[in-house]
Amino acid sequence: MATFVLVSGPFTGGWVWDEVTARLQKSGAEVYPVTLTGMGDPAGPDTDLETHIEDLVRLIDRIDAPGVVLVGHDYGIHPVLGAADRRPVRIARIVYLDAGMPRDGDPALAFVPDQEVRERLSSGEGGPTVPPPSGDGWEHWGSTDGIPVDALDRLDRLSVPQPSKTLTQPLRLSGSPFDRAVTGVLCTANGSSLAMVEMAVASGPPQFRVLAGPEVTFFELGTGHWPMLSAPEELAGVLLRAAVGEGHRVSAPAEHERPQYLGPFLMDVAEAPRERIGRVDLHLPADLPDADHPRPAVVFVHGGPISPDQRPGPRDWPMYVGYSRLAASMGAIGVMPEHRLHGLADYARAAEDLAEAVELVRADPRVDEDRVALWFFSAGGLLSSDWLAAPPPWLRCVAMSYPVLAPPPGWTLVDSRFRPASTVGSAGALPIVLTRVGLEHDVIATTVEEFLTAAGNTGADVEVIDVPLAHHGFETIDHSEQTRDAVDRAARSVLGHLLS
Structure with missing residues (x-):
């Protein structure tokens, strides 16, 4: 024995x-x-x-x-x-x-x-x-x-x-x-x-x-x-x-297989000119040089935690490049910053990185500083908390895709400040576009339900786009008419709030 x-x-x-x-x-x-x-x-x-x-x-x-x-x-x-x-x-x-x-x-x-x-x-x-x-x-x-x-x-x-x-x-x-x-x-x-x-x-x-x-x-x-x-x-x-060696074993992708996050984006989107400023990438509409007015911006916020040594970083992942190009194709500037959420204790630092990226973008003369949207993904959803608690007037929309909206059990390293389910009651009339996947992990789905209950109790303006047969991170693994339609609907909704 x-x-x-x-x-x-x-x-x-x-x-x-x-x-x-x-x-x-x-x-x-x-x-x-x-x-x-x-x-x-x-x-x-x-x-x-x-x-x-x-x-x-x-x-x-x-x-x-x-x-x-x-x-x-x-x-x-x-x-x-x-x-x-x-x-x-x-x-x-x-x-x-x-x-x-x-x-x-x-x-x-x-x-x-x-x-x-x-x-x-x-x-x-x-x-x-x-x-x-x-x-x-x-x-x-x-x-x-x-x-x-x-x-x-x-x-x-x-x-x-x-x-x-x-x-x-x-x-x-x-x-x-x-x-x-x-x-x-x-x-x-x-x-x-x-x-x-x-x-x-x-x-x-x-x-x-x-x-x-x-x-x-x-x-x-x-x-x-x-x-x-x-x-x-x-x-x-x-x-x-x-x-005696029993237990469940986890399978990893074969060495020759690319990891899921490097799979192709589910939509064919035309390339857009890209500029890199520090940790921030700007994807620009093709007609921007001829424009006589600044354009709205959509800032995409990746999840994590992600190792600081990981290459390529999130702004080079096909999914985020795809979303940024999609925003550019619809007339907005797609913004993809990388923040330093390397561990669960890093949310405050990541929030500072995001705030700096937003200010950098709003200061760009090509950007309409009064028309900005933030789009959060996965565990990056916790970073929406500050913006929901006190939305600035230039923030026209907050979007979320399969987000984590309250620290799950065991995430006690996360500062209590980052709990969107508690701050959504202060969002007022700020439009929120939430893409919810049907095949979500239970621990994450619970946080979404907590958020929606709080939003309903306080009258927050939440549009829910349901994707019943999609997984967490579906953009590179679930390519179907349903998932493409969900991304298109969410993007059109966000751009509609930016341009209204």
């Missing part, structure tokens, strides 16, 4: 695994629930991530088993990866239990969902420890869905402060964690799912291709962020199956 080392997330120790440990041992497994330094007794001033890595290395060296399954929950994945990097031949499998995907140089702080804690420690204002949450405060660290009342009470009673240096010290790795057998356990009530993983792999960003490796498997648990408390029996069963 397998040998498990169980490493929990912040504020907790080996006690949090009691029920899972009992079930694994009953199945004949050898189990080591770990209480890291400072997570039982008070932490010393020098307790950091390296301390916790050494804790695990010493334990692994004492275990008399040919291979060890290391399970890292939340923060626990950081010391797990550090220890596996130092004892690679001793590790049979790494299990990411509702955990992030840190790489070399990443501190655990980058994955802390509590925004206040993240900002305080980032600014150097935090003390030597982070006090544990209590009661409803645990929701700032992950969904508590499914945890019984008595288990929540135990979480409050037994939790301890987390040494700050364990969160701020960067993880150092000599190789990729995915060079060995890996399993991801996804807790759907906390926002992760197989569907989201498959979309990430299919969309092509290089950092996600490792999730389709030959020794990478996945399981879903329909519970919140602490399955050892909310679903211990199910979690124990999943860990036993993971140890």
Whole structure:
């Protein structure tokens, strides 16, 4: 049977695994629930991530088993990866239990969902420890869905402060964690799912291709962020199956296949002159040189997060080039900026990039500064929040295609300011054109319904264009009369508001 080392997330120790440990041992497994330094007794001033890595290395060296399954929950994945990097031949499998995907140089702080804690420690204002949450405060660290009342009470009673240096010290790795057998356990009530993983792999960003490796498997648990408390029996069963290599495997496009986001745009649109100004591309109407008046502009806002190293960048993707050319063919200037949404904590920076791009465009003498539309896509939809909260008079329309309109469960790294479902009530008479796909991911569809309910309650002017047989990102994967008609309708609606 397998040998498990169980490493929990912040504020907790080996006690949090009691029920899972009992079930694994009953199945004949050898189990080591770990209480890291400072997570039982008070932490010393020098307790950091390296301390916790050494804790695990010493334990692994004492275990008399040919291979060890290391399970890292939340923060626990950081010391797990550090220890596996130092004892690679001793590790049979790494299990990411509702955990992030840190790489070399990443501190655990980058994955802390509590925004206040993240900002305080980032600014150097935090003390030597982070006090544990209590009661409803645990929701700032992950969904508590499914945890019984008595288990929540135990979480409050037994939790301890987390040494700050364990969160701020960067993880150092000599190789990729995915060079060995890996399993991801996804807790759907906390926002992760197989569907989201498959979309990430299919969309092509290089950092996600490792999730389709030959020794990478996945399981879903329909519970919140602490399955050892909310679903211990199910979690124990999943860990036993993971140890023998079971689980769902994700397929990646073959090397010779282009990723979905580089597929051709669903409409044939004539080329348009393009100018590049910094991170902003302008697609110009062919007759612009002969025009005696400035033209309206449509600013397209891509989704993400997208790696800063990804090439080509979004403004060179066929889909966004296609939309920009479509706007140009209809007499407007198609604007395609690239913003720096590289991670869920980057929305404020991306919002600044977008605001700068809009001001650059409005200052261009070829643009009618009083006739601008913003068109948001996918997770870029959260960036519409500011514009809906206080629409400037020159903003004639906001369009959205398969948008994320509220941070889904688990997206606690997103600043609370970016919630269009909460700000749409301030949009007034601003026209909103929303393209909704019928084959949307449930977690995203829920945010759209929340938005539409809020819009209906406040009388917001929302035009919904439904595309029943289309997927998220349909422009390069679902080429049909229905999808082409939807894009044409949305574009004509946007241009109609710009020209009215």
